[in-house]
């Protein structure tokens with residue numbers, strides 16, 4: 437059984453238990469069909485990670501570059517209301533995605549997001565610093 | 569074109585949980601390309617890293633209809649699907665607009681799939697082919713392809729007393745495809761993602777075949793720290809090793825000219841351990857050869873684009 441834990445830091449979620457049970461032969465559909473699109477979501481690649489991205493909200497401008505370039509689609513898209521709306525350089529258009537935290541179930545810790553964030557709003561920290 | 573924050577609200581067509589290496593360029597590119605159209609798409613993928621890593625049984629990372637096929641026939645497969653769609657549309661059995669997309673690596677495009685791609689382009693099917701060029705057969709353990717650069721180490725272009733890495737220059741596939749005189753051909757890079765999305769939009773919009781060749785840095789194959797994928801792609805463009813350009817109805821357009829900031833090729837080489845042997849003084853002539861080749865091709869391209 438897995439349990440989603442909410443963490444204080446930037447809406448991180450973390451899988452408590454990483455056990456991934458393979459189906460036995462009776463459970464596999466006839467013909468070996470895969471019945472659900474995108475079911476790779478059941479396979480958590482988060483345990484590959486040795487460094488964890490940490491978000492620094494004060495520096496973040498919600499530019500969403502990290503979302504665009506994450507190879508593992510694990511920057512979540514938050515609510516559409518922009519807290520910076522109207523501030524200098526921020527469009528006041530509705531319907532814009534916001535930074536919504538990292539999906540640590542899949543983040544492989546490559547560090548591309550930290551490297552490419554133009555505002556240095558992401559830091560990589562060694563995984564052993566975290567107890568969970 | 570939508571900006572990133574608007575794109576962020578569109579559906580994710582490649583789910584996480586795939587098993588590409590951390591920091592891989594392939595999925596960055598695939599995600600960006602599939603944002604080039606709002607219409608439903610059908611995807612075929614030639615054998616290669618993207619294909620095997622996204623579809624390890626019993627999982628699939630694809631949120632779109634996806635066809636598996638062999639190394640050499642992604643273009644043939646997708647042209648068959650497109651032809652079937654046309655017939656069904658004519659018979660009134662389908663009435664929505666559907667786009668067809670094929671992904672192939674450099675092995676599946678520059679080498680093994682070249683004839684099926686050429687055939688599909690010549691027949692004029694309405695599809696987009698995207699080559700994800702990581703400059704070698706990385707999925708099978710880093711062997712050379714016709715896309716591997718001159719001087720690069722691979723498992724089949726070894727470095728020793730006599731041989732110093734690959735002894736042939738990279739094939740200019742984008743020009744080969746342009747010689748088919750199809751409506752749209754482009755070269756793009758993962759670091760310039762908005763340029764990539766724009767090119768994908770154009771490619772999906774044209775009637776007839778379209779082709780985009782995208783350089784995709786490979787962490788274990790090129791041997792660099794995994795967080796630098798976008799930096800590697802950018803340096804390839806800044807050294808003019810991988811110029812960004814498009815060919816629209818036979819008109820060549822240069823998208824980016826670093827001008828006086830054009831960097832020497834050694835800047836790109838020294839970021840990658842596959843070129844480590846070229847840093848030795850006795851191998852400088854290889855770097856010079858490569859530089860000459862890069863300069864020659866760059867000047868040639870500028871002429872084609874009316875900038876020379």
Ligand code: SF4
Pocket residue numbers: 491495496497498499500501502503535552553554555556557558
């Ligand atoms: S790239 Fe940096 S500034 Fe932009 S949304 Fe991500 S964390 Fe925020």
Ligand code: SF4
Pocket residue numbers: 489505506507508509510511538542543544545546547548549550591
């Ligand atoms: S570290 Fe890599 S996988 Fe994790 S969120 Fe950043 S870009 Fe994505």
